[in-house]
Amino acid sequence: MNVAELIIQCLENEGVKQIFGVPGEENEDILFAIADSDKIEFIPTRHEQGAAFIANVWGRLTGQAGVCLATLGPGATNLITGIADANLDKAPVVAITGQGDLSRLHHESHQLLDVVNMFEPITKWNTAIKAKEVVPEVIRKAFKLAEMEKPGAIHIELSEDMAKKKVSKKINPLAKGIVHLPMPDKDSINAVYDLIKAAKKPIILAGNGVIRNRVSSDLTTLVQKSNIPIVSTFMGKGSVSDKHPQSLLSIGLGFKDYVMEAMEKADLVITIGYDIAEYSPENWNAKKGKKIIHIDFDSAEVYNNYIPQVELIGDISFCVKALLEKIETENFSIKDKDWYAPIRKRILADIKSYDLKSKDKFTVPGVLNLVREVTNEDDIVISDVGAHKMWIARNYPTYCSNGCIISNGMASMGIALPGGIAASLMEGKRGVISMMGDGGFMMNLQELETATRLGVGYTIIIFNDNDYGLISWKQERSADRTAGTHLTNPDFVKLGESFGIDSFRPKNVKALKEILQQRVHGKKMTLIEVPIDPSVNQELIEKLKNYWK
Numbered sequence: 001m002n003v004a005e006l007i008i009q010c011l012e013n014e015g016v017k018q019i020f021g022v023p024g025e026e027n028e029d030i031l032f033a034i035a036d037s038d039k040i041e042f043i044p045t046r047h048e049q050g051a052a053f054i055a056n057v058w059g060r061l062t063g064q065a066g067v068c069l070a071t072l073g074p075g076a077t078n079l080i081t082g083i084a085d086a087n088l089d090k091a092p093v094v095a096i097t098g099q100g101d102l103s104r105l106h107h108e109s110h111q112l113l114d115v116v117n118m119f120e121p122i123t124k125w126n127t128a129i130k131a132k133e134v135v136p137e138v139i140r141k142a143f144k145l146a147e148m149e150k151p152g153a154i155h156i157e158l159s160e161d162m163a164k165k166k167v168s169k170k171i172n173p174l175a176k177g178i179v180h181l182p183m184p185d186k187d188s189i190n191a192v193y194d195l196i197k198a199a200k201k202p203i204i205l206a207g208n209g210v211i212r213n214r215v216s217s218d219l220t221t222l223v224q225k226s227n228i229p230i231v232s233t234f235m236g237k238g239s240v241s242d243k244h245p246q247s248l249l250s251i252g253l254g255f256k257d258y259v260m261e262a263m264e265k266a267d268l269v270i271t272i273g274y275d276i277a278e279y280s281p282e283n284w285n286a287k288k289g290k291k292i293i294h295i296d297f298d299s300a301e302v303y304n305n306y307i308p309q310v311e312l313i314g315d316i317s318f319c320v321k322a323l324l325e326k327i328e329t330e331n332f333s334i335k336d337k338d339w340y341a342p343i344r345k346r347i348l349a350d351i352k353s354y355d356l357k358s359k360d361k362f363t364v365p366g367v368l369n370l371v372r373e374v375t376n377e378d379d380i381v382i383s384d385v386g387a388h389k390m391w392i393a394r395n396y397p398t399y400c401s402n403g404c405i406i407s408n409g410m411a412s413m414g415i416a417l418p419g420g421i422a423a424s425l426m427e428g429k430r431g432v433i434s435m436m437g438d439g440g441f442m443m444n445l446q447e448l449e450t451a452t453r454l455g456v457g458y459t460i461i462i463f464n465d466n467d468y469g470l471i472s473w474k475q476e477r478s479a480d481r482t483a484g485t486h487l488t489n490p491d492f493v494k495l496g497e498s499f500g501i502d503s504f505r506p507k508n509v510k511a512l513k514e515i516l517q518q519r520v521h522g523k524k525m526t527l528i529e530v531p532i533d534p535s536v537n538q539e540l541i542e543k544l545k546n547y548w549k
């Protein structure tokens with residue numbers, strides 16, 4: 001057995017089923033070892049970024065680290081965006097890169113980059129395998145750290161000569177133990193409860209941690225029993241179903257939306273699993289006066305606008321359960337139950353106002369209403385990054401955990417198309433729709449071939465405005481002009497068809513609805529180009545400006 005084979009044995013032990021990546025000369029031993037494994041399959045992608053994004057979304061959806069592979073130098077640099085995105089979005093990912101022989105690392109050499117140093121700022125842990133005996137420890141540590149709260153990206157470098165080294169068959173993968181996370185004691189729970197009891201208008205701000213830790217069920221009961229309303233960050237969408245009368249949907253736009261009224265009125269914000277990378281507290285605590293309870297795995301970042309009265313650090317599912325028990329024992333619920341109801345009503349009415357009439361031009365929020373109409377509660381929408389993401393976050397009610405995947409820590413364009421592959425590979429029955437702008441589509445469209453080769457089936461919606469729309473939107477807001485944003489595009493329908501994908505450009509609302517109805521649960525690759533009218537973007541700003549006057 002060689003080191004590469006031992007690594008694959010260790011990956012099998014971690015439950016890895018697929019490794020996504022691009023081969024290189026320096027990682028051939030790993031590829032041969034995968035080919036000889038009956039548990040792990042190598043899935044070649046058309047760009048390392050695609051592989052990293054597939055692993056990233058796989059990690060987010062399953063809680064188990066997605067694995068990607070690249071060669072040294074250019075392969076490793078191509079991985080960077082997807083890996084950094086996983087790290088800032090707290091998605092468990094393990095990336096393995098090849099490297100030249102140890103004998104040539106000390107001088108200038110073909111494709112040689114200091115990859116370990118390069119990955120240092122974008123990973124949770126990062127190492128090179130320098131001795132064959134350490135393989136089981138390195139792989140176990142990689143998966144343990146990648147998957148443990150808060151999850152993130154790990155990078156392991158394997159040089160070509162190390163991969164070939166012979167190892168004793170007596171070296172085995174390490175066993176996995178059960179990790180119990182710390183649980184706050186009764187006094188701390190009581191202290192938090194006392195603060196909640198003293199508040200008149202408490203509100204819960206649920207983040208990505210709630211989704212990662214599958215806390216939705218207990219959180220829903222807590223919300224219900226206490227009458228406390230809830231808002232979620234973009235990555236916390238679905239923490240509590242948006243059908244629930246206490247859900248005020250999502251917060252996170254760079255300008256003041258209706259939901260902000262609830263944050264302004266609230267005298268106590270209870271954050272649960274909230275990652276500051278996602279949405280700065282400056283947005284909702286500009287005056288710094290809010291009382292805050294911080295419930296998370298890590299202590300709160302020191303931040304001018306985020307100074308919690310109490311922090312409950314530990315296993316957030318335990319914290320929510322313990323708080324729920326206390327609330328039930330004390331038979332507690334907030335007295336003023338109606339302060340947030342009109343806000344929810346306004347948010348829902350606003351979403352509804354974008355319903356498309358038969359002759360209307362397509363708009364992103366209008367199309368989202370159609371999508372929501374034809375999708376099941378537990379279907380998966382994956383958003384790319386752009387103006388459409390703002391609309392998806394704001395206007396797409398989400399009814400379950402991981403019902404809407406958004407990258408909002410790193411917020412990198414290009415995630416949605418490859419992300420759809422991950423979701424389709426794992427989620428047998430759930431329909432999967434990846435939505436993106438023309439800009440984001442063109443960043444990773446090469447993975448259409450990966451998707452068709454794999455035989456996965458999901459729906460791609462391209463909102464086409466021939467523009468880097470979000471940037472135009474922002475520029476228009478700040479300077480009433482645009483620069484460097486306008487694009488031209490190929491014929492997306494012909495392009496999709498050239499990959500053997502059924503592709504559509506619906507002419508009207510009825511046609512789009514019919515296509516969605518027929519295709520979303522059809523498990524066949526589908527590409528829909530929707531030419532959109534972006535004027536709703538600026539109109540939203542005006543509408544909100546008038547509202548807040």
Ligand SMILES: Cc1ncc(C[n+]2csc(CCOP(=O)(O)OP(=O)(O)O)c2C)c(N)n1
Binds near residue numbers: 411437
């Ligand atoms: C990789 C990457 N490059 C640049 C950006 C900055 N950026 C954010 S949104 C955006 C425009 C997105 O355009 P498009 O994909 O067409 O979507 P739209 O905004 O039109 O909905 C850009 C350039 C980014 N987030 N990620």
